[in-house]
Amino acid sequence: AYLNGDLDEKIYMEPPECLEEILMDMVDNEEGEIQEAAWTMLNDMREGKNYCRLRKSLYGLKQSGRQWYLKLDEKLKKLGLKPSKSDPCVYTLDKGTEDVVILTIYVDDLCLASKNLSKLNTLKAKLKEECKMKDMGRIHYCLGLEFKYEPEEGVMHISQRKYAQEILKRFKMESCKPLSTPLDVNVKFGEPENSQNSEESNLPYRNLIGSLMYLTMGSRVDITYAVNFLSQFNSKFSEVHWKAAKRVLRYLQGTLDYKLTYRKIQDTLIGYVDADWGNCNLDRRSYSGYVFTLAGAAVTWASKKQRTVALSSVEAEYLSMSEAVKEALYLRRLLEDMGFPSEGPTRLYNDNQGAQMLIANPVYHSRTKHIDIRNQFIKQSVDDNFVEIKYLKTDEMPADFLTKPLSREKMLFCSQMSGVG
Incomplete structure (x- = not known):
């Protein structure tokens, strides 16, 4: 693909060692303009002009990807x-x-x-x-995602079973005993230190976390929090972190058939957002999580540690909600660009009544003035009829598994509500 891109700049390269032999072969076997061009280049090389000007982009150039996109964009617009x-x-x-x-x-x-x-x-x-x-x-497999379409039922399944099996095999866990949750519900790690043990430092921890991250980007909403939580120890890890990461593999072993299932229902975008206040025992930063569903299953989701320490559960919820509102606005624009404009505001459910009351009655207060910008952003999105903030009890919140480790029963509930199973 990258070889098709046109170059706007003058870029020169050193010729490969075999170029002279290739040109001699072209002189002997080609005719017309190709033969003439090969002969001219061969003479230049013999005169010491050992450089080539690129006419097209090559793999390795920093602008190759962009130039290919511009070429394809031109053809598609045509x-x-x-x-x-x-x-x-x-x-x-x-x-x-x-x-x-x-x-x-x-x-x-x-x-x-x-x-x-x-x-x-x-x-x-x-x-x-x-x-x-x-x-x-018809699409069946693309970018590690497996697609299964059932036209009679009006159902589309998206999974990553094959990729998950490859991960288990790569880390020699294909015969491991399955577990029902990706993280222990009481998991807590102390301040990480650089391991002095050579065996621990050589553990393929980063490789495993990177492999699991690709699963979370495709279809496995259910392990997103676990992988994000464990990724914070990529620079400093030990045997306890390695065991926790392998526990995720044991959970995968028991859920290889999990998939996102989309149906001809729920043509309205719905979002769920949650925050777990100060749950990181290392720095007391909170975790944010949101998931948006369409046609019965998740279409986008996120689990992230907040950048600042929240001073209250309301603040933690507001930080999380502002990110979810930004995602909701993006999704609304994207759907409209594809010809499916949203009718009315996008419902966004949260489980914090304090945040709910602050949106309904944004009273200026010393305890909330430092989050006033996010408050005004959310309020403006509500006033403009882009989003509608609704309350949902914690026990019924699907985004709960994106902010903390949960029990087996709650994991199943959140997975099913997100269309995973």
Whole structure:
């Protein structure tokens, strides 16, 4: 893909050692302009001009990815596709109609979706005329994600079973005994120290956390908190952290069949947001978590340690809520760009009554004035009818498993409410 990009700058490179042999072969076997160009370059090399000016981008150039995108963007626009303002890698054709075509890009992998199969095939034929490409048919496997479509039921499953099995095999845990939760509910670690034990320092802890992170980005909402929590020890870890990370693998062993299941229901975006105040015993920073569902399952989620220490549970909830509101605004714009504008405000559920009352009656107070900017941002989003903040009891909060370790029963509940299972 990167070899197709045009270069705006003058970039020179040293020729590879085998170039002279290649040029001699071209002189002997080619004809016309190619032979003439090869002969000219060969003479230049023999005169000591041992450098080449690039006419196209190459792998390794820092601008290659951008130049490839610009080339592809030009070709897609030529075919009538329009990029999303919210995500430049999402394109639409005939937005606002029943036959809208949605196209997404990941480097040189393109995925297309439409209700009109004939229109989809016509676009693919035009794309083949513009680019050398291979039609892989109906999507089954892409970027480590497995897709299973049941048209009769109107159901789409997205999973990462194969990738999870590869992780278990890579870390020699394919025969481990499964557990029902990714983290012990009482897990607490002391101040991390650099291990003096050579065996501990050589543990592939960072490799394991990195592998698990890719699972959390694709379909495994249920291990997002556990992986994020363990990642804070990437620079300083010991045997206890390694055992905790392997516990996540044991949980994976028992949940290999977990998948996100989307159905022809719930065409409205719904968000759930939660915070666990001061739950990190190392620095007393709180954890934020949110999950948005559409068509019966999660479409985006996050679990992060807050950057500052919250002075109250209301403040922790506000910090978390402001991040969720930002995500809600982005998702609304993205859906509108694809031709599916939201009708009315996006409901965002939280379980903190103090935060709920502060939004309803934003009284200036010395205990809340330091979070006034976030308060005003949330209030403005509510007043503009973009979001609607609703209260939901803690026992019914699906985002709870994105802020803390939970029991087996609560993990199952949150997973099911997020469409994972």
